[in-house]
Amino acid sequence: MEQLFDFCTRAYDFIKPIIVLILSAIISVILPVKEVLILLLSAAFFNWFIGYMTDIHVNAAKFSIKKAFEAITQILLYGGLATFIKFSFFMLGDDVTGETIVKYMTYIVIYYYVVNILKNSKEIYPKSKALKLMYEILTTQIYQELKSRLKFKQNEVD
Numbered sequence: 367m368e369q370l371f372d373f374c375t376r377a378y379d380f381i382k383p384i385i386v387l388i389l390s391a392i393i394s395v396i397l398p399v400k401e402v403l404i405l406l407l408s409a410a411f412f413n414w415f416i417g418y419m420t421d422i423h424v425n426a427a428k429f430s431i432k433k434a435f436e437a438i439t440q441i442l443l444y445g446g447l448a449t450f451i452k453f454s455f456f457m458l459g460d461d462v463t464g465e466t467i468v469k470y471m472t473y474i475v476i477y478y479y480v481v482n483i484l485k486n487s488k489e490i491y492p493k494s495k496a497l498k499l500m501y502e503i504l505t506t507q508i509y510q511e512l513k514s515r516l517k518f519k520q521n522e523v524d
Contacts, residue, residue, distance in 0.1 A: 399452045402472050403445050409479040410441040420486040444475050481505060 414437045421427040448468045455464025484501040491497055 398456070399445075399448050399468060402448050402452075402468055405472060406441060406444050406448070406475060409476045410437060410444075413437070413479045413483050416483045416486045416490070420489050424489045444471075448472065477504070 414434065417433070417437075418429070421430070421433075448471060451471070452464045452468050455461060455467070481501070481504050484497055484504065488494065488497045488501055
């Protein structure tokens with residue numbers, strides 16, 4: 367029994383620095399995008415929660431593990447992408463460009479989360495004029511902006 371204890375102690379002493387090294391590396395990569403990850407995680411959770419409430423109260427659907435897994439994989443994708451971009455540009459010595467790209471990516475992802483939250487909230491609260499107005503403003507203005515930019519580019523080609 368004493369030999370087993372000695373073996374476990376030696377194994378722990380050998381593995382501990384490796385685990386600390388791996389965790390330190392992970393934290394050093396994630397720390398620069400901590401705020402982005404918190405924002406993305408918060409938006410993803412709120413989007414999932416409102417979608418879940420819409421399913422329960424409007425669609426009379428039960429909890430879907432498939433939808434929950436899809437939400438988790440999406441947030442892992444966005445978080446991983448933000449971390450990869452920030453780390454890549456850091457390695458290339460261009461922190462500012464990496465931060466800018468990650469910021470714009472975060473704006474885009476959060477915009478779509480907010481649009482989806484408003485769409486589902488309209489279903490939960492169909493009499494809410496404020497939710498309808500916010501949804502219409504966010505979706506219509508972006509559509510009109512894209513439409514005007516595409517026409518502008520088409521005129522340049524002609």
